[in-house]
Amino acid sequence: MVSFVNFVSLALALASTASAFPAYGSLAGLTREQLDVILPRLEFKQPTPPPGPPKDTGVKLINDAAHPWKAPGPSDIRGPCPGLNTLANHGYLPRNGVASPAQIITAVQEGFNMENSFARFVTYSAHLIDGNLVTDLLSIGQATNETGPAPPAPALAAGLDTHALFEGDASMTRADAYWGDNHSFNQTLFNELMSFMDKYGNGRYNLTVASEIRWQRIQDSMSTNPTFGLIMPRFFTAYAETTFPINFFVDGRMTGTRSLSKEDAQYFFQRGQFPDGWHRHGVPSSTEGMDTVVNAHPIRPGSNTKGVNTYTADPTSADLSPEQFCLIYVNFVNRSVKSLYPNPTGVLLKVLNINLQWLYDSISEQCPGQQQFPYGNSTTQ
Ligand code: HEM
Ligand SMILES: *[C@@H]1O[C@H](CO)[C@@H](O)[C@H](O)[C@H]1NC(C)=O
Ligand SMILES: *[C@@H]1O[C@H](CO)[C@@H](O)[C@H](O)[C@H]1NC(C)=O
Ligand SMILES: *[C@@H]1O[C@H](CO)[C@@H](O)[C@H](O)[C@H]1NC(C)=O
Ligand SMILES: *[C@@H]1O[C@H](CO)[C@@H](O)[C@H](O)[C@H]1NC(C)=O
Ligand SMILES: *[C@@H]1O[C@H](CO)[C@@H](O)[C@H](O)[C@H]1NC(C)=O
Ligand SMILES: *[C@@H]1O[C@H](CO)[C@@H](O)[C@H](O)[C@H]1NC(C)=O
Numbered sequence: 047m048v049s050f051v052n053f054v055s056l057a058l059a060l061a062s063t064a065s066a067f068p069a070y071g072s073l074a075g076l077t078r079e080q081l082d083v084i085l086p087r088l089e090f091k092q093p094t095p096p097p098g099p100p101k102d103t104g105v106k107l108i109n110d111a112a113h114p115w116k117a118p119g120p121s122d123i124r125g126p127c128p129g130l131n132t133l134a135n136h137g138y139l140p141r142n143g144v145a146s147p148a149q150i151i152t153a154v155q156e157g158f159n160m161e162n163s164f165a166r167f168v169t170y171s172a173h174l175i176d177g178n179l180v181t182d183l184l185s186i187g188q189a190t191n192e193t194g195p196a197p198p199a200p201a202l203a204a205g206l207d208t209h210a211l212f213e214g215d216a217s218m219t220r221a222d223a224y225w226g227d228n229h230s231f232n233q234t235l236f237n238e239l240m241s242f243m244d245k246y247g248n249g250r251y252n253l254t255v256a257s258e259i260r261w262q263r264i265q266d267s268m269s270t271n272p273t274f275g276l277i278m279p280r281f282f283t284a285y286a287e288t289t290f291p292i293n294f295f296v297d298g299r300m301t302g303t304r305s306l307s308k309e310d311a312q313y314f315f316q317r318g319q320f321p322d323g324w325h326r327h328g329v330p331s332s333t334e335g336m337d338t339v340v341n342a343h344p345i346r347p348g349s350n351t352k353g354v355n356t357y358t359a360d361p362t363s364a365d366l367s368p369e370q371f372c373l374i375y376v377n378f379v380n381r382s383v384k385s386l387y388p389n390p391t392g393v394l395l396k397v398l399n400i401n402l403q404w405l406y407d408s409i410s411e412q413c414p415g416q417q418q419f420p421y422g423n424s425t426t427q
Contacts, residue, residue, distance in 0.1 A: 070144045070183040072176050073394065074386035081394070090393055091182040094148035096170070096404050099162035100155050105298035105328035108157050109320035113137050124318065125187020126213050126220050126229040129294060131318035133157050134186060143186045147173045147401075150184065157326060158294040164332035166408035170401055171279065172212050174383050179397040187229055214280030215271060216263040218288065219315045224271045231316050238262070239315075240308050250305040253335045256288040257342035264343075268350060268357045275349035277363040278374050279382070285340055285366060286333045293331040297324055340366050372413035379405070379418040395421055 067084050076084065109115075113136040118124050123143030124131045130150070133139040138153040145153070147169045154160040154169075169184075177184030213229065215222040219236050220229055239251075239259055247255040264284075267274040276284060295314050296304045304327075313319045346359035364373035379402060390398050399421060406417045 068185075069181045070178050070185040072178060073180065074175050078389070085180065085392075085394065088178070088180045090180055091146075093179070093182045093397060093400050093404075094146055096166045096407075097148055097152050097155070097162075099330070103159055103328070103330050105325050107323070108138075108326045109136070109322065109324040115317075115319045116141065118143070123185045123187050124229075125185075126217065127186060128219070128314045128318060129154065129158060129290065130186040132314055132320060135318045136320060139186070144183050145186070146182045147177070147184060147404075155330075159298075159326045159328070159330050160294065161330040161332045163408045163411075166404065170405040170408065171378060174398075174401055174405065175386065176212065179401055180393060182397075212279065212283060214284060215274050215276065216260075216267040216284055218259055218263060222267055222271045222274065224273050233316075235263075236312075236315060239311070243308055243311075247305060250307055251291050251311055252303065252305040253289070253292065253338045256292065256335070257339045260285065260288045260339055261343040264345065269355055272350055272353040274354075274357070276345075277347045277349060277360050279378055281347040281363060282366065282374055285336050288339050289333050289335045293334055294327065296327065297321070298327040299325050336366075372409070372416050375406070375409055375413060376416060376418055379420055384420040390421065 067087060069088065071084075073081060073084065115135050116137075118135065118141070122134070122141055124134065125143070130139065130153075133153045134141055134143050136157075138157045139145050139149060150169050151162075151165045154165050155162065173179070173184050213223070215224070217228075217235075218239055219231055221227060221232050221235065239255075242255050242259045242262070243249055243251050246252075246258050264276065267276075291306050291311060291314070292304050295310060296306050297310070310321050313321045347363035347365055348357055348359040350356045351358045362377075364370040364377055383398075383402070387394070387398055402418075402420070406413075410417070
């Protein structure tokens with residue numbers, strides 16, 4: 047809920063020319079009064095339709111001369127996702143860290159061979175909450191500079207840093223938002239990850255390491271973070287992300303069982319950089335191996351309801367059983383999106399329906415007949 051005080055400070059921020067509401071700022075959760083101030087200042091952009099699968103999905107040199115690594119500049123945005131940070135640092139995404147959903151889908155397909163329907167599902171889910179639907183722009187985090195986070199405007203513009211839906215607790219290499227910084231690379235956590243690679247993976251990251259570090263990070267947050275939450279959609283991403291280092295970061299020329307070296311893990315997680323001569327995987331991928339991680343230490347979605355060590359299951363959250371996959375989508379649209387955009391009108395209603403349609407299209411084969419219409423049947427509007 048955005049409070050009245052926030053509204054006053056937002057109005058003041060908008061009144062000063064120094065900090066206009068950024069074109070990538072999310073409109074989710076804003077009041078009617080706030081929308082009335084902001085919407086007239088935004089330039090409407092007809093959303094670009096989602097790209098289809100690329101023709102070439104083979105092993106390919108990605109760290110090439112046309113895409114050199116460059117450190118982000120003071121006003122470039124980076125965030126909690128090492129995959130997207132890497133793509134921006136090499137120019138596969140705009141180096142300022144602000145992109146359209148279509149650009150993000152193209153980049154994750156080209157750079158990491160992410161499977162098309164999964165890329166669409168993840169990107170439109172994130173965009174509906176953390177992006178600006180009117181300008182068709184999503185930021186991959188929050189503006190930072192050498193001295194730390196430098197939000198250009200109200201915290202409403204945190205992009206993928208926005209806590210609790212996608213950005214969430216118990217990340218492998220990022221601390222919980224409770225401790226303040228939820229998106230920067232954290233050396234302490236990375237050291238722990240490397241020690242798990244020694245202990246469970248003979249110095250490399252494989253599904254056994256993924257299973258154990260996932261469980262360790264959950265237990266750590268349960269016992270130290272009084273606000274710890276692990277419900278959908280974070281419950282899904284917390285597990286899905288542990289497979290990404292294997293499915294996406296391992297060099298495509300590796301034969302046999304795929305696993306990631308410590309050195310390459312450091313490139314991606316810490317520097318957001320492709321290792322020298324790095325090739326992408328030759329198979330379009332998504333969350334392969336996730337069931338292994340889930341089943342190693344099963345737990346129900348839930349949260350610490352009364353401080354540390356009070357983790358309580360939330361029966362209203364979908365879990366990760368295959369039968370509940372479509373419920374993740376249904377609850378996301380019917381609850382999360384609907385509560386953040388309770389009564390959209392005009393151009394906002396139009397772009398919400400367009401993006402909701404593209405989200406459903408990405409899973410329509412698995413979830414036939416389950417499309418949600420929180421704002422009425424979009425095809426009749
Ligand atoms: C397709 C669009 C994508 C979006 C919108 C996205 C978004 C995010 C977000 C919001 C997080 C933070 C979640 C947290 O709190 O831990 C995250 C984490 C992560 N992402 Fe992405 N991501 C995308 C694609 C990718 C790709 C292509 C890769 C790999 C190449 C990747 C790898 C990861 C990993 C490994 C983490 C976990 C970091 C950690 O736990 O320390 N993501 N992503
Ligand atoms: C960097 O961030 C600090 C703290 O938020 C801010 O005071 C400073 O003006 C910023 N510098 C640049 C170059 O943006
Ligand atoms: C996530 O971290 C950023 C930067 O430290 C902070 O500004 C933001 O408020 C955090 N989000 C939440 C909800 O804690
Ligand atoms: C890194 O994470 C650890 C463990 O969660 C935390 O104690 C520490 O404050 C974090 N460091 C920074 C710089 O955020
Ligand atoms: C991970 O590596 C360790 C050490 O080599 C091995 O014992 C374990 O079976 C591997 N896990 C998987 C899922 O391959
Ligand atoms: C979606 O929300 C509406 C209104 O709250 C409710 O009547 C409907 O049953 C929900 N649909 C599903 C499938 O959860
Ligand atoms: C939406 O409206 C169209 C056109 O009236 C209709 O064909 C379609 O069945 C409706 N879909 C749902 C799920 O109600």
